[in-house]
Amino acid sequence: MARQGTRARGWSGLGAAWVAACLGLSAAQAADEGPVRIGVLVDLEGTYADIGGLGAVEAVRMAVEDAGGSVLGRPIEVVSAGGQNKADVAASIARQWYDSGVDVITDLPSSAMALAVINLANEKKKLALVTSAGSSDITGKFCSPYAAHWTWDTYAMAKGTGAGVVKQGGTDWYFLTADYVFGQALERDTAAVVKASGGRVLGAVRHPLNTQDFSSFLLQAQGSKAKILGLANGGTDTINAIKQAREFGLTDSMQLVALIAFLSDVHSLGLKVAQGLLLTEAFYWDQNEETRAWSRRFFARMKRMPSMTQAGAYSGTLHYLKAVKAVGSKDPEAVMAQMRRTPINDFMTHDGVLRPDGRVVRDMYLFQAKTPTESTGEWDLYKLVRRIPGNEAFRPLGEGGCPLVR
Structure with missing residues (x-):
């Protein structure tokens, strides 16, 4: 009700x-x-x-x-x-x-x-x-x-985080994707940006919304030999995937990239786990x-x-x-x-x-989660990597297929 x-x-x-x-x-x-x-x-x-x-x-x-x-x-x-x-x-x-x-x-x-x-x-x-x-x-x-x-939107996250990671040398990607409209769009948009930026997509695995156990999905990702694990999910799914990936030692061979993560996610994870995570946001309180x-x-x-x-x-x-x-x-x-x-x-x-x-x-902003020693308080979680102008961050008006655009 x-x-x-x-x-x-x-x-x-x-x-x-x-x-x-x-x-x-x-x-x-x-x-x-x-x-x-x-x-x-x-x-x-x-x-x-x-x-x-x-x-x-x-x-x-x-x-x-x-x-x-x-x-x-x-x-x-x-x-x-x-x-x-x-x-x-x-x-x-x-x-x-x-x-x-x-x-x-x-x-x-x-x-x-x-x-x-x-x-x-x-x-x-x-x-x-x-x-x-x-x-x-x-x-x-x-x-x-x-x-x-x-x-x-998923295009802005792909442009902000995906292109940024490829530019830093993260060229071989595998996706862990929430199996519904949002996750599929985020994977699609990021894969396009990765390829356009000179990277490769080696595969993807999809999981149901509200997954508690990511072990089988993470093993498939590890088996791909990709260097970047793109998390095309959100909320508690992203939090649980990051926690379990670190617990399984996956981060020894793959860099985790949260294609959509929020301040509350980083706060829940804590900087000991989240440190170094790259993410794009439209706003940060500080x-x-x-x-x-x-x-x-x-x-x-x-x-x-x-x-x-x-x-x-x-x-x-x-x-x-x-x-x-x-x-x-x-x-x-x-x-x-x-x-x-x-x-x-x-x-x-x-x-x-x-x-x-x-x-x-x-404008959008590419942030990186601070290390515990860099943080001065409970909510001091991000450092700015780059401001992304709006006309760069979002899909050009004529490329989305919107029937209202003539």
């Missing part, structure tokens, strides 16, 4: 319909006059709970507070629920939310969930801001005029005064530093609310057009651009 935050007074979807009937208004007009409602569809207990979860819900609430708690003289409501990382569960919740007056749904931790909700957004003509899921297909063949892909100030606010509420997807949930929500205010309406086409017209500027993004395919283009 959906967990719902404190509701401000306002008409429900049925109330809006009743008013429309009484006053002769269209259903669309009545819906546009109600409160602004934001749904945060997260992973509460599974693989991606630490990178989004309740922290993403809190980040959205922070954005609502910073927008003043209301817009166009109407209250802003936030509802939240756990989608169990299942497309059918996510679609069911999203349908209920859209039908009851939710204007935009955000977070969406798995690519399967995100694609299911985007399909509904198309049907309902409502908005979806994907701030956690990563498949580059979201702005490729599945792009939507009602969706934005906010924080990162980059500058702006990132530190916002992150300290978040820490005061959640007692942990934010992930890039939690920062992205704030960024996407605030940009959406600014667009609603600018156009004087919740109309999804008008709001999305305004979001595309307006540069994205906040603590994590400077002069970001929302493209016609739904991709937000911003």
Whole structure:
């Protein structure tokens, strides 16, 4: 069942319909006059709970507070629920939310969930801001005029980490891949970058989501004689794979490369295990005064530093609310057009651009996990290797196969 935050007074979807009937208004007009409602569809207990979860819900609430708690003289409501990382569960919740007056749904931790909700957004003509899921297909063949892909994607991770490792001499790759949409896209995008950069892919093995025992998969990787093990998975799968690879001594012959890893993953692993790990992120709490100030606010509420997807949930929500205010309406086409017209500027993004395919283009960053002796505190985990300009990090607009791009 959906967990719902404190509701401000306002008409429900049925109330809006009743008013429309009484006053002769269209259903669309009545819906546009109600409160602004934001749904945060997260992973509460599974693989991606630490990178989004309740922290993403809190980040959205922070954005609502910073927008003043209301817009166009109407209250802003936030509802939240756990989608169990299942497309059918996510679609069911999203349908209920859209039908009851939710204007935009955000977070969406798995690519399967995100694609299911985007399909509904198309049907309902409502908005979806994907701030956690990563498949580059979201702005490729599945792009939507009602969706934005906010924080990162598999192409950017492949460009940032994959190309960087090949340049450092890591040319022979083997992939350990989560066997669903996200993992497959991450392997595909990284393999293309590795080959284009002069490297070789010697093979891959795929594992189910939420795998506890990686021993058989790691033995297959070791048998490939590759020098680089690319982890095309995420969350607790990445954490468990790294831990077990080190326990089995795999790191004596192969370098581990986390193609998608988050601050919470490195924190969970500890620097003794994670030291030297290369990873690409859109945000790190200790980059500058702006990132530190916002992150300290978040820490005061959640007692942990934010992930890039939690920062992205704030960024996407605030940009959406600014667009609603600018156009004087919740109309999804008008709001999305305004979001595309307006540069994205906040603590994590400077002069970001929302493209016609739904991709937000911003700078990305290649980081390396510090050694225990380099760290000065619990959350002092990264050192910057390279800033990657947005036009280099993300796939060129015309190469994704998005039917919206002419």
